[in-house]
Amino acid sequence: MDLFESELRVVTAAQELAESLGSDPNHTVAAAAMDTAGRIHTAVNVHHFTGGPCAELVVLGVAAAAQAGPLLTIAAAGDGGRGPIPPCGRCRQVLIDLHPDVMVAVPGGNGPQLRPIRKLLPDTYVHPDAHARRLLRFNKRYYEAVADGTKTTTIRHDDPVAVGSALFVFEDDQDHRTLDGEITRIERYRLDAVTAEQAGLAADTTIEQLRAGLRGHYPGLPDDAEIDVVTFALTPEPGPHHVP
Known part of the structure; x- marks a missing residue:
C-alpha cells in the first residue's frame, strides 16, 4: 500500500537528515516522528561504547520535550545512503510501551512500507x-460524521483496540484534526455471520456492502475472519462551572 503524503514527509525528513551527517562516526542514524498535530520532530543517534541511544529513542525525547503527545508515524534512516532502516529490538519494545499505535517505516521491496509497531514485536511483554x-x-x-455523532461504530480486523479513552485521528488530514473520545464497547463476530444490526449499519447500507468494503480494505479477508465492531463516543466538553 502506498504511503500517505504525510507519512512520506516523515520518511523524507529522516533520510534528508541522515544524508547530512557526513562521516561523523558518533552520529550515523537519523530519525523523524510525526505527532497528531502534523509536526515532524527529528533527531540523531549518539553512538558510544557505553550504549548510546538509538536515533528513535532520541527523537522520542525530542518530541516529548515539545509536548508532542502520542506519535502517529516514525522512521529512521542510515547515513552513507543506506536509506530507511528498521528499529532494533530495544527500540521496538520502547515504542510499543510508549506509543502503542505508532506506524513504523521499514524497508520494502518497492520502497518504504509502514507497519504497526505491534506487527514488529508480536507476543510482546x-x-x-x-x-x-x-x-x-x-x-x-x-x-x-464522527464529529457530529452520526458515526458511532467502526469495524476492524486484526487491529487491536481497547475500551477506554482514545484520541481519534484522521489519516492524512491536511488540517490534522483530532477528537477526544471514548471506546465504549468491542464485540467480536465472524464476517460471514455478523448481521447488519450487530455491525451498527446505517439503514441505507447492506451487510453485503459492508463485506465488500471490508475486503477492499483488507485484501484476501476470508469468510470466517473475525471482525471487531467498535462502538465509540465523543468525550463531552466540560460545561461551565457554577459556584454556589
Missing part, C-alpha cells in the same frame, strides 16, 4: 505502567 494514550484511526472522509 507490555509495560503496565507506561500510561500511553491510545489512538483510534479513521479515514479522513469520516471526520464530519
